[in-house]
Amino acid sequence: MITFDAVTKAFPGGTVAVDNLSIELPTGQITVFVGPSGCGKTTSLRMINRLIEPTSGTISIDGEDVTKQDAAVLRRKIGYVIQHAGLFPHRTVQDNIATVPLLNGVNKKQARENAVELLGRVGLDASMATRYPAQLSGGQQQRVGVARALAADPPVMLMDEPFSAVDPIVRDGLQKEFLRLQAEVGKTIAFVTHDIDEAIKLGDTVAVFREGGHLAQVGTPQELLDDPADDFVADFVGRDRGFRGLSFVTAEGLEVEPVQTYVDGVRGVRLLLDDAGRPRGWTVNGSDDVRAITGTFTKQDSLRLVTDLAISSPAGVAVRVDGDGVADGAATHASIADHLADARRESAG
Ligand SMILES: Nc1ncnc2c1ncn2[C@@H]1O[C@H](COP(=O)(O)OP(=O)(O)O)[C@@H](O)[C@H]1O
Ligand SMILES: [Mg+2]
Numbered sequence: 557m558i559t560f561d562a563v564t565k566a567f568p569g570g571t572v573a574v575d576n577l578s579i580e581l582p583t584g585q586i587t588v589f590v591g592p593s594g595c596g597k598t599t600s601l602r603m604i605n606r607l608i609e610p611t612s613g614t615i616s617i618d619g620e621d622v623t624k625q626d627a628a629v630l631r632r633k634i635g636y637v638i639q640h641a642g643l644f645p646h647r648t649v650q651d652n653i654a655t656v657p658l659l660n661g662v663n664k665k666q667a668r669e670n671a672v673e674l675l676g677r678v679g680l681d682a683s684m685a686t687r688y689p690a691q692l693s694g695g696q697q698q699r700v701g702v703a704r705a706l707a708a709d710p711p712v713m714l715m716d717e718p719f720s721a722v723d724p725i726v727r728d729g730l731q732k733e734f735l736r737l738q739a740e741v742g743k744t745i746a747f748v749t750h751d752i753d754e755a756i757k758l759g760d761t762v763a764v765f766r767e768g769g770h771l772a773q774v775g776t777p778q779e780l781l782d783d784p785a786d787d788f789v790a791d792f793v794g795r796d797r798g799f800r801g802l803s804f805v806t807a808e809g810l811e812v813e814p815v816q817t818y819v820d821g822v823r824g825v826r827l828l829l830d831d832a833g834r835p836r837g838w839t840v841n842g843s844d845d846v847r848a849i850t851g852t853f854t855k856q857d858s859l860r861l862v863t864d865l866a867i868s869s870p871a872g873v874a875v876r877v878d879g880d881g882v883a884d885g886a887a888t889h890a891s892i893a894d895h896l897a898d899a900r901r902e903s904a905g
Contacts, residue, residue: 557583558604558712558744563613565599565769573599574769576613582761583618583711584742590755591765591772591792597748599769601714604746605634617712632656635705635713635743639721641697643689649675649700650685656708667707674703677740679733695726702734706741716748731757752793756781756800764789778804802860802896807853810862810895812876812885825871833882838870852877853887859896862887 558581565574574596581587589597602608603615606627615622622630643652653674654667662670672685678699689697698718705713719727719734735758738745749755755762756777764780766772766788773785781797781804784790794800818827824841837846852875853862865874866889873886 557581557618558587558746559614559616559619560600561614561616563600563603563610563615565596565603565608566611572769574603574610577769577771578613579763579771579774581744581746583744585760586738586745586747586758587761587763588747588749588755588759589763589765590749590752590759592767593750595765595767596769597750597765598716600765601716601746601748604712604714605631605636632660632708633710633712635708635710637698637701637705637713637715637718639717640694641689641701641718643697643700643704645689648686648688649692652689652700653704653707655704660708671703671707674707675700677706677737678703693726694722695730698722698730699733702737706737706743711744713743713745715745717750718747719754720749720751727754734758753800756793756803764792766792799860799863802863803858805859805896805899806855807857807859807862807876807887807895808855809898810855810859810876810887811891812887813873813891815875815883815886818871818873818875818886822871827871827875827883827886829883832880834880835875835877835883840870849875852881852883854878859892859899863892866892 560577560579563574563577564572566572577600589600591597599608603610604622606622609623650668650671653671657667657670658664672682675682675684680696680699684692684696692700701718719730722730731754747758759777761774762777762780763774764772773780773789780789780793781801784793815827819829826839828836828839828846830836835849835852837848839846847870850868851865853865854877862874866872866887873888875883876885876887878884
């Protein structure tokens with residue numbers, strides 16, 4: 557566990573970047589620091605690995621005050637990922653990843669072998685190992701940044717806007733991989749973002765910061781959406797927080813209509829399936845144009861995805877598929893609304 561106890565940071569010149577912060581970051585979980593620019597997120601993060609020293613208060617990891625530890629030794633136990641990955645441009649991918657293991661005395665051959673294995677874990681091909689950072693896309697560089705931070709298998713990871721500089725589709729992929737990886741490795745992670753959607757997607761716990769380095773609220777994503785502490789948090793989590801809240805309800809138990817109804821056609825719209833029964837697209841009013849299907853859902857997906865698919869589909873339904881990708885039902889707006897009402901009733905107890 558990482559503990560901030562009454563931590564304040566005032567920079568020379570008088571800016572109070574972090575004001576009397578007390579918060580606990582549970583072991584093995586992702587805690588997200590979110591808030592508008594300049595509210596002290598990065599400063600808070602960098603005090604954990606002592607790139608910045610607090611003016612007062614203490615930060616401890618598993619009960620040990622970080623300022624009492626040798627900074628270089630401390631940093632080898634803490635992975636650090638930043639925006640634009642911060643890779644060394646003149647080192648190959650494998651040597652970037654091997655940086656800290658080499659410092660820790662692992663031999664070069666072993667460190668490179670481990671680096672190649674790590675590439676696989678972050679979803680990159682082993683052939684990338686001998687490339688230089690400039691020969692990778694932004695998203696690939698970020699993955700290498702994550703692999704490098706993981707290389708020494710540190711118990712703690714600090715991530716400062718690691719996915720902010722890539723386009724939304726790549727970001728979505730990185731976020732999913734990151735959650736999958738965290739489910740395997742279970743690191744204690746402090747993750748900074750200015751994006752409330754990212755915070756809600758990734759955080760086990762979300763800490764909302766406001767200007768002046770004040771902590772406005774800490775809670776689970778659901779708690780922040782359901783019960784914002786004040787107007788600032790309510791405004792920050794956004795007007796469409798009801799819609800965001802759909803992320804926490806899954807499509808398990810959602811009533812669907814027989815998919816055949818839509819294959820036969822409703823209001824001039826027909827669902828096309830391939831020979832195996834997988835959805836291919838929609839045709840409208842008998843036209844030869846096939847409109848690509850924008851997505852399908854499974855029982856494990858969120859009601860947010862289902863709602864989005866239903867709204868954007870020409871038939872006004874979201875198509876459900878089984879584990880083989882075969883269409884096995886269609887969810888209408890009415891069934892989504894009913895399912896949501898049921899979920900609300902259940903959670904109200
Ligand atoms: N080295 C520094 N010297 C003086 N002021 C700084 C320094 N670093 C950050 N600040 C100020 O501290 C405040 C918080 O900055 P920061 O922690 O980077 O915010 P965030 O990461 O939330 O955008 C800002 O007002 C910023 O200008
Ligand atoms: Mg910052």
